Amino acid sequence: MAIKRITTLFCLLLLLAQTQAESLHIAVTASFRPVLDELAIEFEKETGIALTVSSASTGTLYQQSLHGAPFDVFLSADKQRPRALQEKLKLSEESVFIYAKGELVFVSTDPVLKKLEDILQSKQRVIIANAKVAPFGVAAEQVLVSINYQGEKVLANNVMQAQQYLNLRLAPTGIVSASVALNLPSTPIPQSLYELVEQAGVVLNDTPVSQTFVKYLTSPKVLELYQKYGYSMADSTH
Known part of the structure; x- marks a missing residue:
């Protein structure tokens, strides 16, 4: 009986771990929130990964990320803050990526x-x-x-x-x-x-699920959605 309970507990913990692995917490600048809300629906359909979204000004989300908010990816409306987070949190150079240009x-x-x-x-x-x-x-x-x-x-x-x-x-x-x-x-x-607003993101929690999201966000398949909201895609991802 004890072995059966242990096996059941192990299965529940494994299921919980899989559930947590298939979700992401995204911090997104307010200007990009309408795009992400639409993108999240198709992204979840295609990948099975659910997105939890927190939205505010870039400056506010930067401070929250810097002080340990549990975000997996931060989508900023500038290039400076993602790079600053990469340096201060000692993340890899590849954690920062350009994802959009706003008008x-x-x-x-x-x-x-x-x-x-x-x-x-x-x-x-x-x-x-x-x-x-x-x-x-x-x-x-x-x-x-x-x-x-x-x-x-x-x-x-x-x-x-x-x-x-x-x-x-x-x-x-x-x-x-x-x-x-x-x-x-x-x-x-x-x-x-004015200077075109080049927007960068930073992967704060580097996992295969986070990388799947970044690849989707910067792929040609979302170009039409970007254009709908007055954005163009970045020329490169770094």
Whole structure:
């Protein structure tokens, strides 16, 4: 009887280990969350690997990762923080990879303010993500400097919150990532006004399951999904 109980316990532990091995905890920057939500469905169908997703600004997720949050992979909206984590956590050079390039759009719910340059003559505020924690906020600031905007800004913690502010009409215009502006009236912003947002990820827990996810994320099969949300794929994975 004792042997039978031990065998049953062993089988349960083995099943638990297999279940845990077939799941991943992904930390994703807010701007890429809409893409990952769609991608996760097809990824699980194809691989059987379930994704648990935590989303916030890049700066917030960086701090959480640095202080031991149980993420397997961190998808940032910049290149600097994944590389910083790789160095501080003493991860391998190969743990860092480029997965996407993001673009900005000008959003306006005011029919009078149709073009980006129209905000220069307006007394209305402009919504952008906070450059201190969000790379798309840095890019938005570059745009405003490029056109010499001197007006007031409404700062959101990340681009998803910027989208919420736009929906709440806290200001009629905003400069946000194309990925969060699908259901808002928007126009592309010339890339000459800002540095294209090159987005990198870092594998924090290097397992075969994590590598399967990275290969899927950077494979041509997800190109159409990326384009739907205003992203292009990276030219290389390192």
